[in-house]
Amino acid sequence: MKKVGILVGREKTFPVSLIESINERGGGETVAEFVKVGGVRHDSSREYDLIIDRISHEVPFYRAFLKRASLEGTVIINNPFWWSADDKFFNYSLAAKLGVAVPRTVLLPQKSYIEGITSDSLRNLEFPLDWQAIVDYVGFPAFIKPFDGGGWKNVSKVNSLEELWRVYDTTGTLCMTLQESIEWDRFVRCYCIGQEDVLIMP
CATH class of the missing domain: 3.30.1490.20 (ATP-grasp fold, A domain)
Incomplete structure:
Protein backbone atom coordinates (compact mmCIF):
# COMPACT_ATOMS: atom_id res chain seq x y z
CA MET A 1 0.00 0.00 0.00
CA LYS A 2 1.23 3.49 -0.91
CA LYS A 3 0.81 6.26 1.65
CA VAL A 4 0.48 9.95 0.79
CA GLY A 5 0.83 12.67 3.41
CA ILE A 6 -0.47 16.23 3.07
CA LEU A 7 1.38 18.95 4.98
CA VAL A 8 -0.61 22.20 5.07
CA GLY A 9 -1.17 25.46 6.90
CA ARG A 10 -4.42 27.42 7.17
CA GLU A 11 -5.91 26.43 3.82
CA LYS A 12 -8.82 24.02 4.08
CA THR A 13 -10.65 23.41 0.80
CA PHE A 14 -7.79 22.19 -1.40
CA PRO A 15 -6.15 19.70 1.01
CA VAL A 16 -9.43 18.12 2.13
CA SER A 17 -10.58 17.72 -1.48
CA LEU A 18 -7.20 16.28 -2.45
CA ILE A 19 -7.25 13.70 0.34
CA GLU A 20 -10.81 12.67 -0.54
CA SER A 21 -9.90 12.36 -4.23
CA ILE A 22 -6.79 10.26 -3.59
CA ASN A 23 -8.66 7.96 -1.22
CA GLU A 24 -11.57 7.53 -3.65
CA ARG A 25 -9.30 6.80 -6.61
CA GLY A 26 -6.75 4.77 -4.67
CA GLY A 27 -8.93 1.72 -4.30
CA GLY A 28 -7.29 0.86 -0.99
CA GLU A 29 -3.88 0.59 -2.67
CA THR A 30 -3.10 4.28 -2.15
CA VAL A 31 -4.27 6.20 0.90
CA ALA A 32 -3.86 9.86 1.85
CA GLU A 33 -3.98 11.68 5.17
CA PHE A 34 -2.79 14.81 6.91
CA VAL A 35 0.80 14.45 8.14
CA LYS A 36 1.23 14.52 11.92
CA VAL A 37 4.79 15.17 13.08
CA GLY A 38 6.33 15.72 16.51
CA GLY A 39 9.92 15.17 17.59
CA VAL A 40 11.82 13.77 14.62
CA ARG A 41 14.62 11.28 15.25
CA HIS A 42 17.69 11.46 13.03
CA ASP A 43 17.32 7.74 12.32
CA SER A 44 13.54 7.66 11.79
CA SER A 45 12.17 5.26 9.21
CA ARG A 46 10.00 6.09 6.21
CA GLU A 47 6.33 6.66 6.98
CA TYR A 48 5.12 8.13 3.67
CA ASP A 49 5.84 7.32 0.04
CA LEU A 50 4.87 10.85 -0.99
CA ILE A 51 4.36 14.09 0.93
CA ILE A 52 2.70 17.10 -0.67
CA ASP A 53 4.03 20.17 1.10
CA ARG A 54 2.05 23.43 1.24
CA ILE A 55 3.56 25.09 4.34
CA SER A 56 7.28 24.40 4.94
CA HIS A 57 8.22 27.70 3.28
CA GLU A 58 6.78 29.31 6.44
CA VAL A 59 7.79 26.74 9.07
CA PRO A 60 11.52 25.81 9.14
CA PHE A 61 10.82 22.79 11.38
CA TYR A 62 8.64 21.27 8.66
CA ARG A 63 11.32 21.94 6.04
CA ALA A 64 13.94 20.12 8.14
CA PHE A 65 11.52 17.22 8.67
CA LEU A 66 10.88 16.98 4.91
CA LYS A 67 14.60 16.91 4.10
CA ARG A 68 15.00 14.07 6.59
CA ALA A 69 12.04 12.18 5.08
CA SER A 70 13.54 12.52 1.61
CA LEU A 71 16.65 10.68 2.82
CA GLU A 72 14.44 7.65 3.40
CA GLY A 73 13.11 7.78 -0.15
CA THR A 74 9.94 9.78 0.43
CA VAL A 75 9.10 11.87 -2.63
CA ILE A 76 8.45 15.46 -1.57
CA ILE A 77 6.38 17.94 -3.60
CA ASN A 78 7.64 20.73 -3.46
CA ASN A 79 11.28 19.75 -3.10
CA PRO A 80 12.52 21.16 0.24
CA PHE A 81 16.08 21.42 -1.06
CA TRP A 82 14.98 24.03 -3.60
CA TRP A 83 14.47 26.47 -0.74
CA SER A 84 18.12 27.55 -0.96
CA ALA A 85 17.46 28.77 -4.52
CA ASP A 86 13.89 29.82 -3.93
CA ASP A 87 13.86 33.54 -3.54
CA SER A 181 1.57 46.31 -10.56
CA ILE A 182 -0.10 44.42 -13.38
CA GLU A 183 -3.83 44.89 -13.82
CA TRP A 184 -5.46 41.54 -14.57
CA ASP A 185 -8.95 40.15 -15.03
CA ARG A 186 -8.12 36.46 -14.48
CA PHE A 187 -5.71 34.80 -12.06
CA VAL A 188 -4.41 31.25 -12.53
CA ARG A 189 -1.59 29.12 -11.12
CA CYS A 190 0.38 26.91 -13.48
CA TYR A 191 1.83 23.64 -12.21
CA CYS A 192 4.46 21.78 -14.24
CA ILE A 193 4.50 18.05 -13.56
CA GLY A 194 7.41 15.90 -14.67
CA GLN A 195 8.77 18.72 -16.83
CA GLU A 196 6.16 17.79 -19.43
CA ASP A 197 2.58 18.53 -18.41
CA VAL A 198 1.58 22.08 -17.55
CA LEU A 199 -1.70 22.25 -15.64
CA ILE A 200 -3.53 25.57 -15.37
CA MET A 201 -5.52 25.83 -12.16
CA PRO A 202 -7.91 28.83 -11.82
Whole structure:
Protein backbone atom coordinates (compact mmCIF):
# COMPACT_ATOMS: atom_id res chain seq x y z
CA MET A 1 0.00 0.00 0.00
CA LYS A 2 1.23 3.49 -0.91
CA LYS A 3 0.81 6.26 1.65
CA VAL A 4 0.48 9.95 0.79
CA GLY A 5 0.83 12.67 3.41
CA ILE A 6 -0.47 16.23 3.07
CA LEU A 7 1.38 18.95 4.98
CA VAL A 8 -0.61 22.20 5.07
CA GLY A 9 -1.17 25.46 6.90
CA ARG A 10 -4.42 27.42 7.17
CA GLU A 11 -5.91 26.43 3.82
CA LYS A 12 -8.82 24.02 4.08
CA THR A 13 -10.65 23.41 0.80
CA PHE A 14 -7.79 22.19 -1.40
CA PRO A 15 -6.15 19.70 1.01
CA VAL A 16 -9.43 18.12 2.13
CA SER A 17 -10.58 17.72 -1.48
CA LEU A 18 -7.20 16.28 -2.45
CA ILE A 19 -7.25 13.70 0.34
CA GLU A 20 -10.81 12.67 -0.54
CA SER A 21 -9.90 12.36 -4.23
CA ILE A 22 -6.79 10.26 -3.59
CA ASN A 23 -8.66 7.96 -1.22
CA GLU A 24 -11.57 7.53 -3.65
CA ARG A 25 -9.30 6.80 -6.61
CA GLY A 26 -6.75 4.77 -4.67
CA GLY A 27 -8.93 1.72 -4.30
CA GLY A 28 -7.29 0.86 -0.99
CA GLU A 29 -3.88 0.59 -2.67
CA THR A 30 -3.10 4.28 -2.15
CA VAL A 31 -4.27 6.20 0.90
CA ALA A 32 -3.86 9.86 1.85
CA GLU A 33 -3.98 11.68 5.17
CA PHE A 34 -2.79 14.81 6.91
CA VAL A 35 0.80 14.45 8.14
CA LYS A 36 1.23 14.52 11.92
CA VAL A 37 4.79 15.17 13.08
CA GLY A 38 6.33 15.72 16.51
CA GLY A 39 9.92 15.17 17.59
CA VAL A 40 11.82 13.77 14.62
CA ARG A 41 14.62 11.28 15.25
CA HIS A 42 17.69 11.46 13.03
CA ASP A 43 17.32 7.74 12.32
CA SER A 44 13.54 7.66 11.79
CA SER A 45 12.17 5.26 9.21
CA ARG A 46 10.00 6.09 6.21
CA GLU A 47 6.33 6.66 6.98
CA TYR A 48 5.12 8.13 3.67
CA ASP A 49 5.84 7.32 0.04
CA LEU A 50 4.87 10.85 -0.99
CA ILE A 51 4.36 14.09 0.93
CA ILE A 52 2.70 17.10 -0.67
CA ASP A 53 4.03 20.17 1.10
CA ARG A 54 2.05 23.43 1.24
CA ILE A 55 3.56 25.09 4.34
CA SER A 56 7.28 24.40 4.94
CA HIS A 57 8.22 27.70 3.28
CA GLU A 58 6.78 29.31 6.44
CA VAL A 59 7.79 26.74 9.07
CA PRO A 60 11.52 25.81 9.14
CA PHE A 61 10.82 22.79 11.38
CA TYR A 62 8.64 21.27 8.66
CA ARG A 63 11.32 21.94 6.04
CA ALA A 64 13.94 20.12 8.14
CA PHE A 65 11.52 17.22 8.67
CA LEU A 66 10.88 16.98 4.91
CA LYS A 67 14.60 16.91 4.10
CA ARG A 68 15.00 14.07 6.59
CA ALA A 69 12.04 12.18 5.08
CA SER A 70 13.54 12.52 1.61
CA LEU A 71 16.65 10.68 2.82
CA GLU A 72 14.44 7.65 3.40
CA GLY A 73 13.11 7.78 -0.15
CA THR A 74 9.94 9.78 0.43
CA VAL A 75 9.10 11.87 -2.63
CA ILE A 76 8.45 15.46 -1.57
CA ILE A 77 6.38 17.94 -3.60
CA ASN A 78 7.64 20.73 -3.46
CA ASN A 79 11.28 19.75 -3.10
CA PRO A 80 12.52 21.16 0.24
CA PHE A 81 16.08 21.42 -1.06
CA TRP A 82 14.98 24.03 -3.60
CA TRP A 83 14.47 26.47 -0.74
CA SER A 84 18.12 27.55 -0.96
CA ALA A 85 17.46 28.77 -4.52
CA ASP A 86 13.89 29.82 -3.93
CA ASP A 87 13.86 33.54 -3.54
CA LYS A 88 11.36 35.39 -5.65
CA PHE A 89 13.82 37.85 -7.12
CA PHE A 90 15.98 35.01 -8.47
CA ASN A 91 12.86 33.35 -9.84
CA TYR A 92 11.70 36.55 -11.58
CA SER A 93 15.15 36.88 -13.15
CA LEU A 94 15.25 33.23 -14.21
CA ALA A 95 11.75 33.40 -15.69
CA ALA A 96 12.72 36.48 -17.70
CA LYS A 97 15.81 34.67 -19.03
CA LEU A 98 13.55 31.80 -20.11
CA GLY A 99 11.28 34.16 -22.04
CA VAL A 100 8.43 34.38 -19.53
CA ALA A 101 6.85 37.82 -19.22
CA VAL A 102 7.66 39.23 -15.77
CA PRO A 103 6.61 42.56 -14.20
CA ARG A 104 9.43 45.11 -13.96
CA THR A 105 11.12 44.40 -10.63
CA VAL A 106 13.95 45.99 -8.61
CA LEU A 107 15.71 44.38 -5.63
CA LEU A 108 16.11 46.90 -2.81
CA PRO A 109 18.77 46.89 -0.06
CA GLN A 110 17.48 46.36 3.46
CA LYS A 111 16.44 49.40 5.45
CA SER A 112 18.06 48.09 8.67
CA TYR A 113 20.63 45.47 9.55
CA ILE A 114 21.33 43.08 12.39
CA GLU A 115 23.58 44.15 15.24
CA GLY A 116 27.25 44.14 14.28
CA ILE A 117 26.73 45.38 10.73
CA THR A 118 28.51 48.74 10.45
CA SER A 119 29.07 51.28 7.70
CA ASP A 120 32.28 49.39 6.87
CA SER A 121 30.20 46.27 6.30
CA LEU A 122 28.15 48.19 3.74
CA ARG A 123 30.89 50.08 1.92
CA ASN A 124 29.95 48.39 -1.38
CA LEU A 125 26.38 49.64 -1.09
CA GLU A 126 25.36 52.62 -3.22
CA PHE A 127 24.08 55.35 -0.92
CA PRO A 128 21.79 57.13 -1.29
CA LEU A 129 19.83 54.96 -3.69
CA ASP A 130 18.76 56.53 -6.96
CA TRP A 131 15.08 56.27 -6.02
CA GLN A 132 13.94 58.29 -9.01
CA ALA A 133 15.61 55.91 -11.46
CA ILE A 134 14.06 52.96 -9.62
CA VAL A 135 10.51 54.30 -9.79
CA ASP A 136 10.98 55.55 -13.35
CA TYR A 137 11.77 51.94 -14.31
CA VAL A 138 9.05 50.19 -12.26
CA GLY A 139 6.32 52.82 -12.43
CA PHE A 140 3.28 53.29 -10.20
CA PRO A 141 1.21 51.69 -8.88
CA ALA A 142 3.70 49.12 -7.62
CA PHE A 143 4.05 46.49 -4.92
CA ILE A 144 6.78 46.54 -2.31
CA LYS A 145 7.22 43.06 -0.91
CA PRO A 146 9.88 40.74 0.52
CA PHE A 147 12.21 39.11 -1.99
CA ASP A 148 11.31 35.74 -0.51
CA GLY A 149 8.45 34.12 1.39
CA GLY A 150 4.79 34.17 0.46
CA GLY A 151 1.26 34.36 1.74
CA TRP A 152 0.95 38.09 1.04
CA LYS A 153 2.96 38.89 4.20
CA ASN A 154 4.50 42.38 4.34
CA VAL A 155 3.13 43.27 0.90
CA SER A 156 1.99 46.85 0.23
CA LYS A 157 0.68 48.59 -2.85
CA VAL A 158 2.18 52.06 -3.30
CA ASN A 159 1.15 54.86 -5.63
CA SER A 160 3.89 57.46 -5.15
CA LEU A 161 7.52 57.86 -4.16
CA GLU A 162 6.49 59.34 -0.81
CA GLU A 163 4.23 56.35 -0.10
CA LEU A 164 7.04 54.00 -1.12
CA TRP A 165 9.45 55.67 1.34
CA ARG A 166 6.87 55.46 4.15
CA VAL A 167 6.45 51.72 3.65
CA TYR A 168 10.16 51.07 3.04
CA ASP A 169 11.01 52.80 6.34
CA THR A 170 8.93 50.16 8.18
CA THR A 171 10.54 47.08 6.61
CA GLY A 172 13.40 46.71 9.10
CA THR A 173 15.79 43.90 8.16
CA LEU A 174 13.58 42.46 5.41
CA CYS A 175 15.13 42.51 1.96
CA MET A 176 12.44 43.90 -0.34
CA THR A 177 11.59 44.18 -4.01
CA LEU A 178 9.61 46.87 -5.79
CA GLN A 179 7.48 45.34 -8.52
CA GLU A 180 5.28 46.80 -11.24
CA SER A 181 1.57 46.31 -10.56
CA ILE A 182 -0.10 44.42 -13.38
CA GLU A 183 -3.83 44.89 -13.82
CA TRP A 184 -5.46 41.54 -14.57
CA ASP A 185 -8.95 40.15 -15.03
CA ARG A 186 -8.12 36.46 -14.48
CA PHE A 187 -5.71 34.80 -12.06
CA VAL A 188 -4.41 31.25 -12.53
CA ARG A 189 -1.59 29.12 -11.12
CA CYS A 190 0.38 26.91 -13.48
CA TYR A 191 1.83 23.64 -12.21
CA CYS A 192 4.46 21.78 -14.24
CA ILE A 193 4.50 18.05 -13.56
CA GLY A 194 7.41 15.90 -14.67
CA GLN A 195 8.77 18.72 -16.83
CA GLU A 196 6.16 17.79 -19.43
CA ASP A 197 2.58 18.53 -18.41
CA VAL A 198 1.58 22.08 -17.55
CA LEU A 199 -1.70 22.25 -15.64
CA ILE A 200 -3.53 25.57 -15.37
CA MET A 201 -5.52 25.83 -12.16
CA PRO A 202 -7.91 28.83 -11.82
